[in-house]
Amino acid sequence: MERKPVETTGQARWGIRFTGVVQGVGFRPLVSVIAHELGLTGFVYNDAAGVYVEVQGDETLLRAFVEAVQARKAPTARIDDTVITVHPVADETAFLILPSPAGDTMSTFIGADTAPCEACLKELTDPEDRRYGYSFINCTHCGPRYTIIEKAPYDRQFTTMAPFTMCSFCQAEYDDLHGRRYHAEPTACGVCGPRYSLLDAQGNAVECGLDNAEEDVFAVVRNHIANGDIVAVKGIGG
Known part of the structure; x- marks a missing residue:
């Protein structure tokens, strides 16, 4: 359900609260991509309630922004509610994905x-790709x-991936606005x-x-299974 803000004209700034299944489904990256496509400024972050966005630009583009997020969200995402409030226009020149505030229930x-x-899967099976055969590809x-x-x-920082510092190649992919691994x-x-x-x-x-190497680990595991041994395997989530 969308709750419409008070009518304004020209430049405007909206605070938008998305709730539902909006974390861990590529929602913030999508919001950032759409904001950049439309030339809007502002920020987005995850928080205890879902995803919060403040976005600024021509009001027509702000409406297009909300419609695009609804239309282009991932199949795994679910928006239960979209609450929009009007804020004073700010002096800014970029749209950013900000760190998430912590501490709330x-x-x-x-x-x-x-x-x-x-x-x-294509990368996983391509001998020329740097993630060829990498079990934890995502x-x-x-x-x-x-x-x-x-x-x-x-x-x-709040996941089991926290101890693993990204290499320069992975960091570049993480920072690439136009890539599949953006954030x-x-x-x-x-x-x-x-x-x-x-x-x-x-x-x-x-x-x-x-x-x-992993291929050696799997070869040894296959031999154990073939010999009738019991092997427990942890999946990608650990």
């Missing part, structure tokens, strides 16, 4: 984990969400992200080839 939903999208359209959350709102919080690769390892029943690491 959560009243929003986090998106569920999803299977790899077609684009990620982007804003797919990958782990709910199972990596340690506390909300959904920012990398995708689990962004990682075989250089900077988590990898599979094999532990014995006592929790000790098992050597799997000279480099302990």
